Amino acid sequence: MEHRICMVSDFFYPNMGGVEEHIFNLSQCLLLRGHKVIVLTHSYQDRVGVRYMTNGLKVYYLPIITFYNQCILPSIICSLPLIRYIFIRERITIVHGHSAFSALAHEAMMIGRLLGLKTVFTDHSLFGFADTSAIITNKFLELSLSDCNHCICVSHTGKENTVLRARVKHERVSVIPNAVDTTMFIPEPENRKKDKVTIVLVSRLVYRKGIDLLAQIIVDICHKYQDVEFLIGGDGPKRTLLEEVREKHHLQDRVTLLGIIEHSQVHNVLTRGHIFLNTSLTEAYCMAIVEAASCGLQVVSTRVGGIPEVLPPDLIYLTEPNISSLLCGLEKAMDDLHQGYVVSPYECHRRVRALYNWTNVSERTEKVYHAVTQEPAKDLGHQLQSFVPTGVLPFLLLISLVYLILQLLDWLVPRSEIDIARDFNKQVTDEPNIKRKRLKY
Incomplete structure (x- = not known):
């Protein structure tokens, strides 16, 4: 089964860190396994627009200004038309958000769910429960994951932490560790x-x-x-x-x-x-x-x-x-x-090479994608109902407003008028056939 995946996070190259490397390496492996993968992140200085990386990995650097610690201001409404346009243009079926700190990931997952797409979230961090910042962050994470199809944690400790602070059912959380490209990290x-x-x-x-x-x-x-x-x-x-x-x-x-x-x-x-x-x-x-x-x-x-x-x-x-x-x-x-x-x-x-490799990680992640694809679609009523247990009832008004704006955009910018992007891998495989035809004639 071929999936069309959009990796979303505020943290990506040229920024450096574990989340950035995880997204890049996982995307590369999924591309090699025949899936369509793009990355959505915010602009970094003069790096704005569409860039291509190794193996044709398309990266959208959205022109959104960062607010704090490389994260965008969670406005939701302002970035909605652009994110919707990209999802339709790339024919995305799964939105995969990364990092609880990333406001862009949570926004894209919310918009994706209202568009009928499947959502997966990978939590790379641990949080406390007592200080003010942790309490606020945990509540926002609970809201974001209430309607998420599946969560991935990088350790069993991380899974326990996510289940407790975000009140996610443990059967909706899988543990898939990170890995390392051991062909690059060799002893010298x-x-x-x-x-x-x-x-x-x-x-x-x-x-x-x-x-x-x-x-x-x-x-x-x-x-x-x-x-x-x-x-x-x-x-x-x-x-x-x-x-x-x-x-x-x-x-x-x-x-x-x-x-x-x-x-x-x-x-x-x-x-x-x-x-x-x-x-x-x-x-x-x-x-x-x-x-x-x-x-x-x-x-x-x-x-x-x-x-x-x-x-x-x-x-x-x-x-x-x-x-x-x-x-x-x-x-x-x-x-x-x-x-x-x-x-x-x-x-x-x-020993490290035997313990961790990205092929194993990508195969396990692929099984999560297969599972969420089989889940039945939810209408707006069921989506709103999933937010009720959080106790933040005013959030239902925000979700309803985003849904109405999406309906308005479907009228102002119909899907039929959005150009569909050509897949990089298909473009590469088609070119030799075109050249052979020209040589034949």
Whole structure:
């Protein structure tokens, strides 16, 4: 069965992160399996309009201004005509939203449901239940997933978290972990310095990634060990803190801040290190530690969220999310490194390659698509009824308004007047036939 899938998220290339990489790699595998896949995201600086990536992956960079932390302002009404036009033009049958933080994903899923399309949502993060921001976010997520056909979580811990905070029935949630392209992340021990121990961190420099902990760890480790240096890739609001620490303690020659790095260069950064450090305060999966292990690095990580599910115990040093525990984990990793009590980089790569691959992930995701396609369509009444248990009855008025606007657009811009986009794969396969016909005549 061929599906026509629209991946939607505020987070995509040229932005870097686990969500962005997940969308790209999953889309590539689904394309190779014969499905039609496009990506919907907002514009990034001068990157506006339609772009094509590897294997003809079409990306729509919508001219929508970001509001906070790379997410658009959730206006719903303003972006509705454009999203509807794209769904009809590309003949989309499944809308697949990514990340609970993405307002664009939730908007597109809502519009898709009112257009009669199937919706799937992948949750990449964990949330709390007590603070104000978590309470508000969880309620919005509950509204968005009330009428979603199926949810995917990247870990069993993530599934429990999503079921509790969004009140989703557990039978509507599947666990499909992330994966890594092990052909790109291969060990190269010759790139490491012989007289230094290089600790690598590649992450968004934000609070929830534990950068405040990292700042103090850098100071303590560098003062205690003179043969240790830090290599940090990524950007974010907490970069200023790391720069201040580096200047204050005169560590310019031992702490390197690389800033934003292209995904094609992540492998080159990882292979320069001996130890990979992850200081996250919350994490549903953490693809970065899998990439690091695939490159043969020792991994030291906080024991939060779904991280204990990701790697075998002998490939990772798990610590508590505090400075003293992280320091103990780093010191234990460095001692094992000096004494040779570590798994060979090539053995690490072999084991990660056996555990995680995108072919398996795409096959499992494809089964979810098959299942939701078989579900019966819902009319407006049943859709409105699914929002009643949330208790936010005014939201029904918003859904009704969006439905009326869609009906108005069907009259102002009829579907028959929207040009249907030609599929990239079919265009490529048709061209040789056209050339042969011309040569024949």
